[in-house]
Amino acid sequence: MTQHAEAIFEDGLLRPLEPLSLRNQQHVLLIITDVPAPGANSGRVPEQEWLRAHGQEYSGQWVALNGEELISHGSDARGVRDEARAKGVETPLMVHLPDEPDLPSAFWV
Numbered sequence: 001m002t003q004h005a006e007a008i009f010e011d012g013l014l015r016p017l018e019p020l021s022l023r024n025q026q027h028v029l030l031i032i033t034d035v036p037a038p039g040a041n042s043g044r045v046p047e048q049e050w051l052r053a054h055g056q057e058y059s060g061q062w063v064a065l066n067g068e069e070l071i072s073h074g075s076d077a078r079g080v081r082d083e084a085r086a087k088g089v090e091t092p093l094m095v096h097l098p099d100e101p102d103l104p105s106a107f108w109v
Helices: 045-058 077-086
Strands: 007-010 013-016 061-066 069-074 093-097 105-108
Touching: 045 061, 045 069, 045 093, 061 077, 069 077, 077 093
Parallel strands: none
Antiparallel strands: 007 013, 061 069, 061 093, 093 105
């Protein structure tokens, strides 16, 4: 099962912003990604425009973007990220484009 959630780090603990559907003491794998404060401009406008124009072409895949450029794409997030880094893009915008339209999820890896 994969869930995406935002959390705030306070006093040494991660506090989810919304309830999680997890069992008590369930072990999970976390990928920590710095995100801008709410209302802050992420500076990723070109990537957002690319996603609107081309995202449907990559349904069900991960894409790595840098500005208006598609750096890598595929079904394996880590492989897509590694290929982008091998091409010299250290912090690509990573987006999983679901098969269902209008539901992308994004984060920096």
